[in-house]
Amino acid sequence: MSLNPADESFVASLNGVVPTSVFRPVEPRYLEEPRGRLNGQGGLLACPHNTHEVSALIKAANAARVGVVPYGGGTGLVGAQVMPEGPAPLILSLERMAHIRAVHPEENVIVTEAGAVLADVQAAARGADRLFPLSLASEGSARIGGNLATNAGGVNVLRYGNARDLCLGLEAVLPDGCIWNGLTRLRKDNTGYDLRNLLIGSEGTLGVITAAALKLAPIPAATGTAILVVPSPRAAIDLLSLARDMLGEGISAFELLHRQGLEFLSETLPDIRQPFPDPPEWSVLIELGLIAALDPREQLANLFEVALGQGLVLDGLIAQSEAQRDGFWAVREQMPEANRRIGSVSSHDVSIPLGALAGFIEKGRETIAGFGTFRINCFGHVGDGNLHYNVFPPKGADRADYSHQGGAIKRAVHDLVADFNGSISAEHGIGRIKVDDLERYGDPVKLSAMRAIKMALDPQGIMNPGAVLRI
Amino acid sequence: MSLNPADESFVASLNGVVPTSVFRPVEPRYLEEPRGRLNGQGGLLACPHNTHEVSALIKAANAARVGVVPYGGGTGLVGAQVMPEGPAPLILSLERMAHIRAVHPEENVIVTEAGAVLADVQAAARGADRLFPLSLASEGSARIGGNLATNAGGVNVLRYGNARDLCLGLEAVLPDGCIWNGLTRLRKDNTGYDLRNLLIGSEGTLGVITAAALKLAPIPAATGTAILVVPSPRAAIDLLSLARDMLGEGISAFELLHRQGLEFLSETLPDIRQPFPDPPEWSVLIELGLIAALDPREQLANLFEVALGQGLVLDGLIAQSEAQRDGFWAVREQMPEANRRIGSVSSHDVSIPLGALAGFIEKGRETIAGFGTFRINCFGHVGDGNLHYNVFPPKGADRADYSHQGGAIKRAVHDLVADFNGSISAEHGIGRIKVDDLERYGDPVKLSAMRAIKMALDPQGIMNPGAVLRI
Structure with missing residues (x-):
């Protein structure tokens, strides 16, 4: 089924449907993605003020059979946010829908519009003495709706789960323009199919997330960070297992580093302080967030001692100050930039x-x-x-x-x-860049079920055409 | 679209498709549900030995347009497992597919066939020094496939999540009889729509779960249990919040008790030892599972003291022995039986x-x-x-x-x-008993999306007809 472009006649059809202030010029940033692998084409850019305008726009697009590309912070790494070919789409940016609707500290819940920047959601939680644990490199510009649409991961997944695990409820506009009000704050709700998780990770191909109710967590009383040198990746896995036995859910992050990455850092970002004079072949950055009854540095020292006895670590550094902690994290966080420069x-x-x-x-x-x-x-x-x-x-x-x-x-x-029974996209999604890979490696029965679901919910194929599924 | 009965001509069509040993007589237990609210009709009972037989049976049912009622342990409380009316169905019991396929303690993963009894999954995990945290009253007969199909809850949801949260991957037979191999052990896998969560909680209406990869957790080093008297339900919620701040994820259970329930226990099960001579109006049973570095009784005593200072507790008992702990839990666990007797x-x-x-x-x-x-x-x-x-x-x-x-x-x-923006089915599901309620209270846009998905994946409506959706 072929789509129509978002041309002047489509714009004319929107007259009176949404205020003209909804539309903005398509600046180049809406057509670029961070790694420059795809270039989106122009089209019509709409920045609705509220869910009803989103609904009106999608209803109109569905009636006119015009493709809709939902746009969050534009930070996705697989090109779900840019459409390089096909009839010019309606680009639907949620940037004006950035309002935090409510924080419920006693429930450990925050309710926010989808256009809120991830860092702002984190800050709103912190303002209520709570933690919103989703944390990733692009958090200063990524928007929460995009994080949910791509089921974003990041450094705290080990403890708190990925975006999917942090979401209790959604409000979304489905491809026919209808508004699903699923913005529940409930921890348990077994009333029918899991539409929430179907939308999460569907990368805008089954609807547009307009708001979300998200889980918060208590802020750990104290944090401890270490870089531990391990003899092998196998030892890193065993160390994690040991750490879990000793520290339970207290492990917030467990990141692998390889010598090559540390050398890239020296080469491209020499101002980043290296934890060891000679970069070790393998090391892990471990972070604990513990309750007041436990001292993280003491626990890290205990862990180190036991692990040393088991041959799981060779050397290690425990951060003795906040500055040292920041220094350890800089090594991990600047790794993508070092890679990019190489x-x-x-x-x-x-x-x-x-x-x-x-x-x-x-x-x-x-x-x-x-x-x-x-x-x-x-x-x-x-x-x-x-x-x-x-x-x-x-x-x-x-x-x-x-x-x-x-x-x-x-x-x-x-x-x-x-x-190795692994996944070719652990946390970035499929977008447009990995559509071929999904066809090659995906389970054919699942792919066929996905196509059936897509056809059922979006029979005209207007939502994010070309992303995830070729159809 | 009308269905055909699983009659002799259907049986004849299965000749050579599956061995005759697959079929068993339909004993009354397959037609009863625990509270006796619905009576299933007879039909054809198949107990396949493996996933390929499940596939062959469903392919045949789909071709003959015969309804299929998946049957786990028969413990569901909303009647998803019994079909009282309509053409006689094929009852598909997973009881022969009870094999634990693998335990991966180093990954905290267990892979099991769907017919395994929940208690056997727990035991297999424990045998590998791990915890499978799903725990509920019927665990001695409920089967894990049914737990997943209904997204079962239980007493450890607070800490470990419900069945959905404990599942990493599924193998399932879809309504066309095709086998979806989604039995991944991965913690992160963003390759397309979340078919796993769509099947979980769909109560057998979108397919039959045949195997699952499930999360395990370390066994807490020590457990502490207390019953704390609270002045009000509001205080119970505030106590939980305080406990979380003080103990983080260490709280495994937090259950509310009311005087009425304790009186029912005295009345119907006088052998159950009451924690207090005068049943308090409101109390909570709290259980901690902590790492070796913390003493649960000491932590409970700390919590009690702080809570007392804040007026959140009035009185309390901390279990001093395993027998006392069992006694506390008996109060909570026998509550449904006391209710039943009243x-x-x-x-x-x-x-x-x-x-x-x-x-x-x-x-x-x-x-x-x-x-x-x-x-x-x-x-x-x-x-x-x-x-x-x-x-x-x-x-x-x-x-x-x-x-x-x-x-x-x-x-x-x-x-x-x-x-109050709550849910009319928190953990039991919709089954057949709450279909009207779902129609009344469910979001109409979600219901319409559910129907579209059901029609897309099961166009003939063979899977668990009449459950969840009337269609």
Whole structure:
């Protein structure tokens, strides 16, 4: 079924449907994505003020069979927010719907419009002495609706879950323009199919999230942070298991670092203080957030001692000040920027069952070696089995000389991930960049069910055309 | 679209499709549900040995347009497992598919067939020094596939989530008989729509769950249990908030008890030891599961002292032995049996936003008083905002004289729940008993989306006809 462009006749059809103040010029930023892999085409940009305007716009788009591209903070890494081809779409930005509707500290709930910037949601929670745990690199510009539409992850998933796990209720406009009021603050509600989780992670292809009720958590009384040198990725997994036995849910983050990444940091961002004079082959950044009855530094020291006895750690540093803690985190948080400056041939956001993760890393090295002398920076949310597995040209080489190998390397890494029963998109989603990968690696029965659901809820295919499913 | 009965011609069509050993006689237990509110009709009972047989049976049922009623442990309380009317169905019991496929302690994952009894899944986890936290009254006979299909709750939801939150991956047979292999052990996997959560809680109307990968947790090093007398439900909520600030995720259970329930226990089960000589108006059972670095009894004593200072508790007992702990839990766990012996006029499984819960209880009392001198036992998983709100005739009265008021009372309670933005089915689901309620109280846009999804995945309506949706 072919779509129509958001042309002048469509604009004319909106006359009186929404105020003209809804429309804004399509600045270039609405057509770019962070890694510059896709360029969106222009179209009509609408920035509605409220859910009723969203509803009116989508009803009109559905009637006119015009594609709608929902737009949050524009920080997605798989191109769900830009539509490079096809009839010019209606770009629907939630930027004006950024109001925090309510904070319920006694319920550990915050209710916010979808256009609120993630950092503002965090700040509103903190203002009520609560923690909104979703935390990721782009939190200063990502908007919560986009975080939910892509089921965003980040550094606190290990303890608090991903965006999906933090959501209690949604308000959303479905592809026919109807408003679903599912903005419940309930912890338990078994009344019918889980429409909330169906919309979460559907990347705007089944509707537009306009508001959400989200879980908050108590702010841990004290935080402790360490970087521990481990002899191997296997030891990192065992260390996590030990830490869980000793500290329960108190582990907020558990991130893997590889020597290659630390060297990239030295090379590209020399002002970042390195934790060790000689970058260790493997290390983990661990953070505890504990109740007042426990001293995090003492607990980290205990953990280190027990782990040392079991051969799971070789060396370690426990942050002794807030500044030191910030320094440790800077190493982790600046890693994507260092990678960007070095320039990868191929980068991958994968997850592997924890028990198979060490085997994957070993086999990955062999696989990449088959392509030449590449450098691998394999790092990330190892506690969730989620690795950012990025492949770079040899030192001193020109990336352009290797980029022709990118496709084959990506394919080999993804094949390996599939062999290990992993996922080719752990936290970034499918967007437009991984549609082919989903078709290749996705379960065919699931894909067919997805298509049936898409056709049922959006029979004209107006919602985010070309994202997730080719249809 | 009308269905055909699972008659002799259907049986004949299965000849050679599955071995005849798959079929068993339909004993009465397959047609009963625990509260005796619905009686299923006979039909054809199939107990397949493996997923391929499930697939073959459903393919055949779909081809012959025969209804399929999935059957787990038969413990559901809303009648999803029995079909009282319509053409005789194929009853599909998963009882032979009870194999625990694998335990991965290092990953905190267990993979099991759907027919495994919940208590056996718990035991398998414990055998690997891990906890499978789903725990509910019927765990000795409920099967995990049914727990997932109904998104079961229980006493540990506060800490570990409900069945949905404990599931990483599913294998399921969809209504066309195709097998979806989504049995991932991954913590993060953003590859397309969330089919897993769509099946969880769909009560067998979108497919049959045949296996699941489930989350395990470390076994807490030490457990502490107390019953604390609180001056009001509001104080119970505030106590929970205080306990969370002091103890973080260490609170495994937080259950509300009312004097009425304790009196029912004295009356019907006098052997159960009462915690206090005079049953207090309101009390909570709190359980901590802590790491080795913390002493639960000491922490409970601390909590009690701080709460006492804030006027949130009046009295309390901390279990000093395993036997005392068991005694405390017996009070809570025998409550449904005491209720059953008294005999309710109407019972309700509702949830309310935590901040509104005290107001609901107060208003509920007024509402019920308008119907006469009924007794209310309002108890349960207050930490999740989930109350079992049961209404009984006056003491000494004959229930039969009041049962005609049951419908009006139910309606009044559910209307009140809706006024408080609550749920009319917190943890039991819709089944067949609450289909009318869902139509009355459910969001119409959500209901319409549910119908579209049902039609898309099960166009002939063979899966659990009449459950959840009338269509």
